[in-house]
Amino acid sequence: xxRMTAARSPYDPADRPRLGxxxxxxxxxxxxxxxxxxxxVREQGYDATTIEQIAERAEVSPSTVFRYFPTKEDIVLTDxxxxxxxxxxxARPEDEPWMDSLRHVMRKALDLSEQEDPEVLxxxxxxxxxxxxxxxxxxxxxTETGRLLRRALAERTGRDPESLEVRVSAMxxxxxxxxxxMYWAENGFEGELRDLMERAxxxxxxxxxxxxx
Amino acid sequence: xxRMTAARSPYDPADRPRLGxxxxxxxxxxxxxxxxxxxxVREQGYDATTIEQIAERAEVSPSTVFRYFPTKEDIVLTDxxxxxxxxxxxARPEDEPWMDSLRHVMRKALDLSEQEDPEVLxxxxxxxxxxxxxxxxxxxxxTETGRLLRRALAERTGRDPESLEVRVSAMxxxxxxxxxxMYWAENGFEGELRDLMERAxxxxxxxxxxxxx
DNA sequence: CATGATTTTGAGAGTTACTTTCATTTCATG
DNA sequence: CATGAAATGAAAGTAACTCTCAAAATCATG
Numbered sequence: 001x002x003r004m005t006a007a008r009s010p011y012d013p014a015d016r017p018r019l020g021x022x023x024x025x026x027x028x029x030x031x032x033x034x035x036x037x038x039x040x041v042r043e044q045g046y047d048a049t050t051i052e053q054i055a056e057r058a059e060v061s062p063s064t065v066f067r068y069f070p071t072k073e074d075i076v077l078t079d080x081x082x083x084x085x086x087x088x089x090x091a092r093p094e095d096e097p098w099m100d101s102l103r104h105v106m107r108k109a110l111d112l113s114e115q116e117d118p119e120v121l122x123x124x125x126x127x128x129x130x131x132x133x134x135x136x137x138x139x140x141x142x143t144e145t146g147r148l149l150r151r152a153l154a155e156r157t158g159r160d161p162e163s164l165e166v167r168v169s170a171m172x173x174x175x176x177x178x179x180x181x182m183y184w185a186e187n188g189f190e191g192e193l194r195d196l197m198e199r200a201x202x203x204x205x206x207x208x209x210x211x212x213x
Numbered sequence: 214x215x216r217m218t219a220a221r222s223p224y225d226p227a228d229r230p231r232l233g234x235x236x237x238x239x240x241x242x243x244x245x246x247x248x249x250x251x252x253x254v255r256e257q258g259y260d261a262t263t264i265e266q267i268a269e270r271a272e273v274s275p276s277t278v279f280r281y282f283p284t285k286e287d288i289v290l291t292d293x294x295x296x297x298x299x300x301x302x303x304a305r306p307e308d309e310p311w312m313d314s315l316r317h318v319m320r321k322a323l324d325l326s327e328q329e330d331p332e333v334l335x336x337x338x339x340x341x342x343x344x345x346x347x348x349x350x351x352x353x354x355x356t357e358t359g360r361l362l363r364r365a366l367a368e369r370t371g372r373d374p375e376s377l378e379v380r381v382s383a384m385x386x387x388x389x390x391x392x393x394x395m396y397w398a399e400n401g402f403e404g405e406l407r408d409l410m411e412r413a414x415x416x417x418x419x420x421x422x423x424x425x426x
Numbered sequence: 427c428a429t430g431a432t433t434t435t436g437a438g439a440g441t442t443a444c445t446t447t448c449a450t451t452t453c454a455t456g
Numbered sequence: 457c458a459t460g461a462a463a464t465g466a467a468a469g470t471a472a473c474t475c476t477c478a479a480a481a482t483c484a485t486g
Contacts, residue, residue: 022462022463025463026463029463060464060465061464061465061466062465062466063464063465063466063467064463064464064465067463067464
């Protein structure tokens, strides 16, 4: 069926093989659960896939599934790109306009994710579009990203990260980005996500009512 | 305990007493369920409140509760301001700048809601802030509002409501507005929500990186 | 007002995500 | 290999939702 790529995460265990057997096993289990979930969801759809089936295919008990992921949605969505993003944002030159920095970082993040596992990027977007529960969880995780965004934005512009202005700016960006993903899925993944994101950032840079070509 | 205001909804039944007994009873049941839920949630918190308790206090069966509201979160959140908002937006003069129209309409909506039932406005914001499930549903409902927003924005600016640009603009606004509500609840409802909203719209009008006082 | 059609309700059983508890197994370490 | 710590599985429990069906309330008629 589908090629079972290992989906090397940003903190790939293979980079530091000096991990105890226990740790390595945990990582394997985690990925087994995720792989089983992706496969089943592709075969039967999200709602039709039960935790029991996932557990069975991943060869663990249902209890273990919940030990690794708090909710079913998390199995599909969890990743850890956020810290990387913050780091990248901070690494951009101080005097670069904020929105340019953001453009660079987003492009980089999307490129990376696309190259690591293009299927997963699409599957997530599609599930986010189709399944309300996933969309919700998706939004929650983007809200966390929003917290990073406001920290970075505050640092860059010398404002208080907890001020209404900064918080609203960050979440407006998040809202816009979320919509890009929905749009992409809704239109059958037509075009490069990277380009759509770029257009979205252009729009948001100048406010919603500005003239766009 | 708390005064059990009837919370006259925008389409108040009392305005048209010419409804069959059946219809009137349905509206009563609906409001009984909501009132019971609000009361219980205030007493015990959201999670501790079960559908069974709600049903008992509203003097209906649990099945009936689910017949009136698809999910527990909906009992707290459902309202029907959206169509009104669209109407108001359309009623604004054609040549008024879009963001000014939005400011007017939002102010009006918030004033209305505050005057109809200030408690509910606060309770919702607070639950949205504290309870992830509610926040999710809150966001979903704002997404629907976003669809209206993009229609109105498209009409006003002569663009395609399904274009990426319009959709992103609308959802960015929604994201920003959502954050206003969170901010308000998080800071103990300090200040007028109306004023916070105004400030948020100012921010979003000019883009996230613009200088604000 | 009686009667039959239609709508609404409640009772009950079933599904599934998630929780909690506890005994058993698996690994790490001296 | 022995001992302690961590990970697992089995099992029972909770609560949100779904489905089905029969009883009850309302409505539209003659």
